[in-house]
Amino acid sequence: MPGGAYDFLQVNFLPWNGARMAFVTSKDGTSIAYQRAGTGPAVILVGGGLDDGSENAVLVPELARRFTVFNYARRGRGDSGDTAPYAVEREIEDIDALISEAGGPARLFGASSFWPGLEALAPTLAYDAACLGDGRPPVARLASITQPTLVATGGIPDPHMGGLQPGFFDAAADAIAAALPQAERRIVEGQTHVADPKVLAGVLDRFFTR
Template sequence: MVQTVQSADGTTIAYEQDGSGPPLILVGGALSARQGAAALVPLLAGDFTVISYDRRGRGDSTDTPPYAVEREIEDLRALAGAAGGPVQLYGHSSGAILCLEAVAAGLPVDKVAVYEPPYFTHRVKDEPWQVFLNEIQALADAGHWSQAVEAFIRHTGAHFDEGIKQSPWWPAAVALAPTLPYDLTLTADAVVPEERFGSIAVPVLALYGSTSPDWAAAAAAAVASSVKDGHQGIVPGQGHGADPKVLAPFLIGFFRD
């Protein structure tokens, strides 16, 4: 059943809650709504009260411009309040960055697990992130949502061909194009903010897939070393989109320990 909670700025955040036990909020990355966690939820619901939600501007959640990372942190604070907090967080990709930023901002959390936050551990000088963010923002504002999604996917380095546009998931991804600037704002210059994350004292598990590009392992190492109680884990045989059946035991083991 879909439930809602009001964020501090009046934005309605839609979420679903399954299972029983300590509350665990799942935070998706770019081009994902709460349904993106559908296969992972039942694998965790035996141990946790799993909360999957639509980040602002997605699915059944509303939006209130202008965007700011602080507003997304307020959304998580509202969800934690509804769950009776403190909570545990699991974030994927840019959703992982949101989790870390929320904890650094003081969100009451017991533990955090992140999977492949898109940090590259060094400044990319050939294309400043703000230039690409402005390009995606312009495409989204002009209603060129399909072009925005294509440009974003190509920018990540993932393989893209025109056949992708015939995939069953393509229309849903295109519908989320206006939120791409939010994820790019979260990622910023793709450098781990070590000073800010240095205030994070709760246990943090930084995961990456064994078949992912080198940046994923480097990002996990940088995150783990920047917090006070950081740990790394490698998920065998997986890339950026890990199989929930392979990933779930890592999360259960970490959050239950």
């Protein structure tokens, strides 16, 4: 899904509307930092590459009107801890710990991203590479997902993504949607790869509450 702070606006991972930093302990003992806002069904915001919890911060006040929003820093980033050795399964366990904290079940939103000036996150880029694998959609794993899943891309090219082949994100999204048993494929018209948070929040609201 389009992700990030539009126009590459730096948004620090700081409390919003009086929300305080809190921590949950993952299965391997790693402390995961998160902030919580709003009331209603739980929504967990999962940051993409080069994100310390900041890129989704702009979504929080929009979604918090109808949901309890958990925005967290992935392991090794922001105020979250890190425990070696890394494995993709640890990321899943981190999310599971947050779902338990939310009282479960929860809705998830994940985004890709590109952020300048966040060199501090460079050591954790290997984690994103591990999640990506060989770059092809993990068809067998996707086929095992039984929950309804929205796969969305922006409707217009992003000028910051000029190094990618035309249609890169749409082709990837199409392949992912084809592998998911209950996928809804959507193109968000008028938006680039980094969507306006108000528009994106509206799309998520409709999907989460239908």
